[in-house]
Amino acid sequence: MTPSAALNPVPARFNLARYCLAENARLRPDAPALTVVGDKAARRWTHAELDLRVRRLAAGLRALGLPSGARVMIRMGNEANAALCYFSAIAAGYVALLASSQLTFEEAAFLLRDCGASALALGAAFEKEAHEGEAIVLRGADLERLGESDPLDDYADTAADDPAYLVYTSGTTSRPKGVLHAHRAAWGRRPMREHWTGLGPGDVMLHAGAINWTYTLGVGVVDPLSAGACAVLYNGHPDPAVWPRLIETRRATVFAAVPGVFRQILKYGAPERADLSSLRHALSAGAALPPSLLAEWRARTGKEIYEAFGMSEISTFVSSGPTTPVRPDSPGRPQPGRxxxxxxxxxxxxxxxxxxxxxxxxxxxxxxxxxxxxxxxxxxxxxxxxxxxxxxxxxxxxxxxxxxxxxxxDEVMNAGGYRVSPAEVEKTLLDFDGVTEAAAAERPGRDADATIIKAYVVMRDGAPQDEQALLAHCRAHLAAYKCPRAAIFLDALPRNANGKLNRAALP
CATH class of the missing domain: 2.30.38.10 (Luciferase; Domain 3)
Structure with missing residues (x-):
């Protein structure tokens, strides 16, 4: 089956920003489209207001005289201007790059050089940065001024295959590499709506991630806006208890996060104390969802978590969801059309x-x-x-x-001459009573010329840290060559900013 057998062909002329904003501004102008909440008063835009603001700022960007296909780098946190700049750059026919707010100045400067950006939009936390090069630097006052321009009559007349946005992924290389996506990428997300997120008009999507991450940008912003739903982002003080509270106060119907956030909510967020009746289901991606975590979430909230698997190059394409029953430890099946x-x-x-x-x-x-x-x-x-x-x-x-x-x-272990998948060992570790997180890695043994498999585990509060019992459990369920020879108990596994395991940082 080819993709077109289950997906309508992509329109030849297609603009990602128009697809997300214009039709909903016409059909449901007064319905909420984007809400940013945090330590300060919430900012809320309707579909009509967001459409107008994007076309105004897009006109302002065009007035800068940027070359055709120019890259516009956006260095901001989870603030309203981040989404506004992203869609405005695309609406104007440029290529948007949302950079992580956690990057150092040096790392951000590398991205600026590598992508050859013609403009750099800085958020509130970065306004004092002095970036070198030819890029036009836009700070808050500049963006406000450009946002007062007379709006574009229409979005840029782009082809589906024209470049729309860049994302950078660390991968396994020493420097982040850019992944260039076309406008059609938004159209390619359509299978997710029915088979993973279940989003439709009137839904409220609350995402726990940073907007620059493809998981948040796609699932938390692009998908709800294109579906006529409302996107809710949070930029306040980190607190596991805030998520159940926001689900209750914002009447979120879908909540998306990485497994680590669900774990923190269960440990510190007291989800039983919040009214989660509006929540239809939750979504998990970015890392494998442990079956024990899924079971505890179900037991304590009465809600399902639909897991998915994706990558920066194509986004999310394997999932469980409304049409695919959950099988713990599997992210699901390829979405119809994939x-x-x-x-x-x-x-x-x-x-x-x-x-x-x-x-x-x-x-x-x-x-x-x-x-x-x-x-x-x-x-x-x-x-x-x-x-x-x-x-x-x-x-x-x-x-x-x-x-x-x-x-x-590139993570397959080779201890004692045998090739062993870390995932297989980690699954067995997670089956041991009391283990909430687990990792396996190849590390030097007592013999300088040999390596062994080490287990790294996080135990549930109050559970005993019994290395010998854990290793015996592994010996009962794994071939001898797959078994860890030692175990280290940690308070938490090292993870990167997106919640993925940083295996190289394991001690």
């Missing part, structure tokens, strides 16, 4: 049969697929194999189409 397979590690473009482990691959003609890596032609060549985009994830699909993860090919 063509996904496991390919042989050694090469070839023929998908493996059910039950065999290979490299996760997605058809390159999927409308959500990236255009290319930014100035990385050699990595782009390595990423494609015939008609397939091939990731570094080791997976298998069962007879029902559910995907099961076996780690990444």
């Amino acid at each position: 063509v996904v397979a496991a390919l042989p590690q050694e090469g070839g473009a023929t998908p493996l049969p059910a039950g065999e482990t290979g490299l996760l691959a997605v058809r390159r003609d999927d409308p959500g697929m990236m255009l290319r890596y930014w100035n990385r032609p050699e990595e782009e060549r390595d990423a494609f194999r015939g008609d397939w985009f091939v990731s570094g994830d080791l997976v298998e699909f069962d007879a029902d189409g559910y995907m099961w993860r076996h780690g990444r090919v």
Whole structure:
């Protein structure tokens, strides 16, 4: 089945910002579109107000005389101007780049140089930064002035394959690499609406992430706006208890977060004390959702978590959801319209049969697929194999189409001469009573010339830290060569800003 068999063809002329904003401004002008809440008073825009503000700022950006296809870098936190600048740059026909607010000045300067930005929009926390180069620096007062321009009559007349936005991913390289997406990427997200998020007009989507992250930008902003729903972002003081409170006060119907946030809510947020009756379900992505965490969330809230798997190059394409029942420890099945397979590690473009482990691959003609890596032609060549985009994830699909993860090919351990997937060991560790988080890594043993598998676990409060019992559990469920030889108990696993395990930082 080709993608077009389940998805309507992408319109030839297509602008991502118009797709998200213009139609809903016409159909439901007074309905809430975007709300940003935090330590200060909430900012709230209706669909009509957001459409108008975007077209005003887009006109202001055009008045700067930026070259065609110019990159506009946005260095902001979860503030209203971040979403406004993102859509305005795209509405004007430029390429938007939302950079992480957690980047140091040096890291941000690298992105500015690497993408060759013609303009840099700075948020409140970064207004005093003095960036060198030819980029026009826009601070709060500048954006306010440009936002008073007479609005564009219409959004830029862009083709579906024209560049729309850049995201940067750390991957396994020493420097972040840019992933360039076309306007059609928003159209390619349509399978998620029915088969993962379940979003529709009138829904309220609360996302716990930072807007620059593709998970938050897509699921928390682009998807609800394109569906006629309301996006709610939070930029206040970090507090696990704030999420149940916001679900209650904002009457959120869908809540999205990484597994670590759900874990913090259960540990410190007292979800039982909040009125979660508006919540239809929750969404999880960015890291594997442990079955024990899912079970505790279900037991204490009575709500489901739909998990999904995706990547910066194509966003989310495997999920559970309203049409795909949850199977704990699996992120679900490929969404209808997606063509996904496991390919042989050694090469070839023929998908493996059910039950065999290979490299996760997605058809390159999927409308959500990236255009290319930014100035990385050699990595782009390595990423494609015939008609397939091939990731570094080791997976298998069962007879029902559910995907099961076996780690990444660059993370496979080789202790004692045997190749072992960390995911397989971690699954066994998580089955041990009291373990809430687990990781496995190859580390030096007593013999300087040999390595061993070490387990790293976080125990539930009050649960005993019994290394010998944990290792005995592993020996009862794993082949000897797969078993950890030692265990280290931690208060928390090291994770990056997006909640993903930082395996290199394990002690």
